[in-house]
Amino acid sequence: MPFDLVPRFAAVSVVALLASLAVSDVVAEADDTRTQINLLPKYRQECATCHIAYPPVMLPPASWQRILGNLSHHFGSDASLDADSVHQISTWLTAHSSGNADARAAPPEDRITRSTWFQHDHAEVPASVWKRPAVKSASNCAACHTRADQGNFDEHFIHLPQ
Ligand code: HEC
Ligand code: HEC
Incomplete structure (x- = not known):
């Protein structure tokens, strides 16, 4: 479900923005060491x-x-799995998550794209770009981050589709 990122960002308070900077730095600096990890094959x-x-x-x-x-109710899709797979993936994701240090970090709808750090990092992407047919949704990271499938969100590997 596409959503309008810009008005939401505008509503973020200065306090939330400052809080988001720390998380943003963690994620941005983490590109090599924390986002490019070996994935659990089942994940x-x-x-x-x-x-x-x-x-x-x-x-x-x-x-x-x-x-x-x-x-079974996964952002409008059915992504059901058997209980054993759910358990394995859940355990692995939890172990490699952002951790519990900041309880406020759980974003609305549990969407990465609604995290304050995400909205901060993308504040300069014009609203019109999000609506392009090749993008459709902010969740579609690979539309712009050409190495997203490798966990690489480095600014050198961004290409905005026309
Ligand atoms: C049947 C297709 C399908 C499968 C399989 C699937 N997803 Fe999704 N997922 C979606 C859709 C559709 C969305 C919403 C995308 C959008 O809003 O544009 C989504 C969104 C998400 C988001 C939120 C992205 C955001 O907006 O920040 C997360 C996190 C996520 N999925 C995790 C998972 C995990 C973990 C699994 C495996 C257990 C999984 N997905 C399997 C279809 C799927
Ligand atoms: C419409 C294109 C687009 C989409 C879709 C998109 N991004 Fe971005 N992303 C950008 C742009 C542009 C930047 C800003 C680069 C800059 O200014 O340094 C950015 C920056 C980032 C950064 C900070 C990188 C750095 O080195 O500072 C991260 C992390 C990031 N995006 C993750 C994601 C994730 C995860 C998704 C999907 C859930 C996503 N992005 C979807 C365009 C996009």
Whole structure:
């Protein structure tokens, strides 16, 4: 479900923005060491068919657990898995998540794209770009981050589709 990023960002308070900078730095600096990790084969197999395998460090443990606990109603899709796979993936994602240091980090709807750091990092992307047919949704990281499938979000590997 596409959503309008810009008005939401505008509503973010200065305090939330400052808080987000620390998280943003963590994620940005983390590109090599924390987002480009070897993925659990089952995670890649089951969770990278409809979208990229999102780096586990981009959500706190509670968000991953809620997502894995409700796969039959997964952002408008049915992504159900057998209980053993759910358990394996949930355990692995939790272990590699952003951790519990900042309880406020759980974003609305447990969406990476609604995290304050995400909205901060993308504040300069014009609203019109998000609406281009090749992008459609902010969740579609690979539309702009050409190495997103490798967990690489470095600014050198960004190409905005026309
Ligand atoms: C049947 C297709 C499908 C499968 C399989 C699937 N997803 Fe998704 N997922 C979606 C859709 C559709 C969205 C919403 C995308 C949008 O809003 O544009 C989504 C969104 C997400 C988001 C939020 C992205 C954001 O907006 O920040 C996360 C996190 C996520 N999925 C994790 C997972 C995990 C973990 C698995 C494996 C257990 C998984 N997905 C498997 C279809 C799927
Ligand atoms: C419409 C294109 C687009 C989409 C879709 C998109 N991004 Fe970005 N992303 C950008 C741009 C542009 C920047 C800013 C680069 C800059 O100014 O340094 C950026 C910056 C980032 C950064 C900071 C990189 C750095 O080195 O500072 C991260 C992390 C990031 N994006 C992750 C994601 C994730 C995860 C997704 C999907 C859930 C996503 N992006 C979806 C265009 C996009």
